[in-house]
Each structure stands twice: as structure tokens, then as C-alpha cells.
Amino acid sequence: MNPKTTAKERDSRQSRASVDVSPTDEEREILVRVLEIIRRVRYGAVALVIHDGKVMQVETEEKFRLR
Numbered sequence: 001m002n003p004k005t006t007a008k009e010r011d012s013r014q015s016r017a018s019v020d021v022s023p024t025d026e027e028r029e030i031l032v033r034v035l036e037i038i039r040r041v042r043y044g045a046v047a048l049v050i051h052d053g054k055v056m057q058v059e060t061e062e063k064f065r066l067r
Contacts, residue, residue, distance in 0.1 A: 030055050 023031060034055075038046055041062055049057035 034058060 034046065034048070037058060037060055041060055043065065044060060044062040047059040047061075048055050049059065
């Protein structure tokens with residue numbers, strides 16, 4: 001640990017490490033839907049729009065390679 005780290009910074013890190021990260025039923029449903037989208041996209045990107053810590057929108061961008 002950095003000797004210049006303040007006690008407040010150390011406490012903040014410790015509290016974040018102990019946060020319960022178990023998803024709620026709603027979050028689990030969103031994760032499943034996002035995973036389905038990721039599996040469907042062959043080339044491209046998937047972006048999540050977050051508002052107040054909640055997923056509000058999922059955007060996909062697909063690219064098609066022309067030969």
C-alpha cells in the first residue's frame with residue numbers, strides 16, 4: 001500500500017471491497033438479456049446506458065464484413 005494513502009482512502013477501499021455484489025432479480029434479468037445480445041453479435045459493439053446506477057438502454061452496433 002502506498003505510504004501516502006490517507007486513512008479516509010483506505011476506509012473507502014475497504015468499504016467497497018465488502019459491498020454485496022449479488023444481483024437482484026431485475027439485475028439478473030438484465031444481465032441475461034445483455035449476454036444474449038453479446039452472443040448474437042458477431043462483429044460490433046454493445047453499449048449500456050446507465051442512469052442513477054441502473055441500466056436504462058442497451059445499444060448494439062453491428063459490423064458486416066464485405067469480401
